[in-house]
Amino acid sequence: MTREALADTLEQIALLLELKGENPFKVRAYKTGAETVLQFTGDIVGRARVNDLSGIKGLVDALRQKLHELASTGKLEYYENLKSEFPADIFDLFQIQGLGPKKVKAVYEALGVASVTDLKEACQSGAVAALPGFGKKSTEKILQSIAFREQNADRFRLDEVVGPVELILESLRSHPDCSMAEVAGSFRRGKETVHDVDFLVATSQPESVIDHFVNQEWVSQIIARGDTKASVNLQSGLQCDLRAVSTDEFACSLLYFTGSKEHNVALRGRANDRGYTLNEYRLSLQEGSDSADPPVFETETELYHFLGLGFVPPELRENSGELEAAEKGNLPRLVELENLRGTFHNHTTASDGRSSLEEMAEAAIELGLQYLGIADHSKSSFQANGLNEKRLLAQVKEIEKLNRKFADEGTSFKIFAGSEVDILKDGSLDFSDEILDQLDYAVASVHNAMTLSEADMTRRIIRAVSHPGITMLGHLTGRLLLKRNAYAVDVAAVIDACAATGTIIELNCSPWRLDMDWRWWPLAKEKGVKCSINPDAHHVDQLKNLWFGAKLARKGWLTREDVINTLPLGEVEGVIGV
DNA sequence: GCCGTTTTCGGCCCGACTGTTTTCAGTCG
Numbered sequence: 001m002t003r004e005a006l007a008d009t010l011e012q013i014a015l016l017l018e019l020k021g022e023n024p025f026k027v028r029a030y031k032t033g034a035e036t037v038l039q040f041t042g043d044i045v046g047r048a049r050v051n052d053l054s055g056i057k058g059l060v061d062a063l064r065q066k067l068h069e070l071a072s073t074g075k076l077e078y079y080e081n082l083k084s085e086f087p088a089d090i091f092d093l094f095q096i097q098g099l100g101p102k103k104v105k106a107v108y109e110a111l112g113v114a115s116v117t118d119l120k121e122a123c124q125s126g127a128v129a130a131l132p133g134f135g136k137k138s139t140e141k142i143l144q145s146i147a148f149r150e151q152n153a154d155r156f157r158l159d160e161v162v163g164p165v166e167l168i169l170e171s172l173r174s175h176p177d178c179s180m181a182e183v184a185g186s187f188r189r190g191k192e193t194v195h196d197v198d199f200l201v202a203t204s205q206p207e208s209v210i211d212h213f214v215n216q217e218w219v220s221q222i223i224a225r226g227d228t229k230a231s232v233n234l235q236s237g238l239q240c241d242l243r244a245v246s247t248d249e250f251a252c253s254l255l256y257f258t259g260s261k262e263h264n265v266a267l268r269g270r271a272n273d274r275g276y277t278l279n280e281y282r283l284s285l286q287e288g289s290d291s292a293d294p295p296v297f298e299t300e301t302e303l304y305h306f307l308g309l310g311f312v313p314p315e316l317r318e319n320s321g322e323l324e325a326a327e328k329g330n331l332p333r334l335v336e337l338e339n340l341r342g343t344f345h346n347h348t349t350a351s352d353g354r355s356s357l358e359e360m361a362e363a364a365i366e367l368g369l370q371y372l373g374i375a376d377h378s379k380s381s382f383q384a385n386g387l388n389e390k391r392l393l394a395q396v397k398e399i400e401k402l403n404r405k406f407a408d409e410g411t412s413f414k415i416f417a418g419s420e421v422d423i424l425k426d427g428s429l430d431f432s433d434e435i436l437d438q439l440d441y442a443v444a445s446v447h448n449a450m451t452l453s454e455a456d457m458t459r460r461i462i463r464a465v466s467h468p469g470i471t472m473l474g475h476l477t478g479r480l481l482l483k484r485n486a487y488a489v490d491v492a493a494v495i496d497a498c499a500a501t502g503t504i505i506e507l508n509c510s511p512w513r514l515d516m517d518w519r520w521w522p523l524a525k526e527k528g529v530k531c532s533i534n535p536d537a538h539h540v541d542q543l544k545n546l547w548f549g550a551k552l553a554r555k556g557w558l559t560r561e562d563v564i565n566t567l568p569l570g571e572v573e574g575v576i577g578v
Numbered sequence: 579g580c581c582g583t584t585t586t587c588g589g590c591c592c593g594a595c596t597g598t599t600t601t602c603a604g605t606c607g
Contacts, residue, residue: 023579024590025579025580025589025590026579026580027579028579028580028590028591029579029580029590030579032579032580033579033580057580057581058579058580058581059580060579060580060581061579061580062579062580063579063580097605097606098596098604098605098606099605100604100605100606101604101605102603102604102605103604103605132598133597133598133599133603133604134597134598135597135598135599136597137596137597137598138596138597138598141596141597380592380593380607381607382591382592382593382607383591383592383593383606383607384607385591425594447607448593448594448595448606448607449594449595450595450606450607451595451596
């Protein structure tokens with residue numbers, strides 16, 4: 001039983017109680033209970049197991065007893081009973097945008113809608129539109145949301161994939177018959193979401209490695225299994241494919257299975273021009289060609305060089321100019337995770353984070369960072385417990401105190417006091433200039449009124465980034481990968497405005513966002529706009545989101561010089577204007 | 579269901595937006 005599992009159960013109880021139309025304050029008690037469990041500093045699971053939860057605000061008789069039962073037995077009778085009153089798939093309905101507990105309750109009770117499939121049918125038949133409180137537009141919105149879900153049903157965010165990838169790679173590499181193993185495909189290229197994951201091994205005993213691959217405990221279904229390839233589904237539904245080749249074929253295969261298809265096509269054309277033909281196993285002489293016999297390539301680098309190209313990092317292999325650059329020797333030296341010296345835009349328990357200021361600082365020091373920017377929500381983000389002026393200034397004082405402590409201890413580390421300031425609907429900011437002046441830096445972000453027209457949204461954001469108190473723009477498009485599309489905004493115009501005002505654009509590396517999108521960074525770079533790779537961490541563990549950020553920054557052709565948080569403490573202050 | 583007490587029960591977190599209404603309920607951040 002984990003902390004997250006305890007909190008999940010309380011949250012699901014809250015949802016079910018809402019469905020039943022229970023007292024909303026009772027519902028809230030369960031929700032805040034879940035939050036309390038998540039934020040508790042200490043071994044909440046252990047304490048729940050031995051029924052030692054006294055004195056924790058928010059957990060009194062009922063919740064304390066339930067947490068004890070859950071932690072000590074792994075089950076909760078109250079929850080099981082509650083669940084049995086509703087169809088098993090009812091939770092899926094809450095994923096539909098625009099459907100909350102009241103509306104789920106309405107379609108369930110009036111129409112017997114118990115799943116997303118039922119809901120779709122009921123929308124199409126007009127039954128939903130006929131319900132009180134619903135209408136034509138609601139029906140359309142629901143159908144749109146269902147379509148979006150269906151479209152993305154077989155795609156996964158990187159955070160859902162990175163764990164399994166490491167596990168499987170390690171398992172393959174530890175097999176005695178496997179001499180090399182790599183992950184290829186869109187994961188290796190650093191796409192923001194993936195459909196499946198491709199693995200490649202070099203072996204002289206393919207059957208034995210494939211046997212090993214399909215018989216792991218995390219495999220839930222074997223889709224296909226042949227002599228040199230196999231496909232399986234993991235419990236999450238993620239499809240993983242394995243190809244087994246010989247050691248001599250490994251480099252060409254890795255190139256081939258990394259893609260993209262378009263990059264490969266261009267590369268094959270280039271091989272043809274030189275009298276060769278390239279496939280997933282090897283480079284061979286074209287029939288009748290008088291070119292020299294090609295060697296066996298041990299690495300992708302050797303193959304690229306043979307074709308007159310510099311090594312193209314996998315992230316750039318989208319056939320968007322990388323081959324031309326590789327030919328001229330103009331490929332950028334891409335930024336690396338290890339180049340990052342610090343980071344901005346992180347939250348603490350002061351707003352909606354789950355780790356305290358001190359814990360976040362300690363975790364950043366542990367990661368080897370020299371500085372950490374704190375940017376808790378501002379007062380308009382009420383749902384996120386945004387800070388008002390008084391609380392913000394108190395936090396600034398607290399940060400100053402901690403910084404003095406670091407200095408006294410001889411620790412070369414600094415916390416930058418900032419804020420994630422809400423961009424209000426008209427583009428004005430949630431804090432006055434006088435308050436912003438007292439901060440080291442400020443991130444401006446949109447958190448509401450996301451349905452403005454493109455023109456209005458663009459005007460709104462440009463007004464905010466043009467404000468002298470704003471250092472950087474947070475998650476430019478507001479997208480939530482596989483969940484919510486970007487709001488309408490003219491990204492190019494915003495980039496122009498940032499270029500004109502010297503405003504930094506964030507690469508928000510929460511795996512839900514990865515925003516601004518990698519496709520826009522080359523333009524931003526061309527215009528001279530700098531990037532800040534920001535984890536948007538709400539917990540110490542999420543500082544590791546920097547890994548996603550570095551990957552996506554590379555995909556956007558960014559170098560160390562383009563990313564401000566590669567600068568050491570002592571230089572970065574100048575850039576953010578401290 | 580929890581809190582703060584006025585130790586017994588009333589009060590509990592805001593504001594914008596949307597769509598369905600025609601004054602407001604539900605959703606979302």
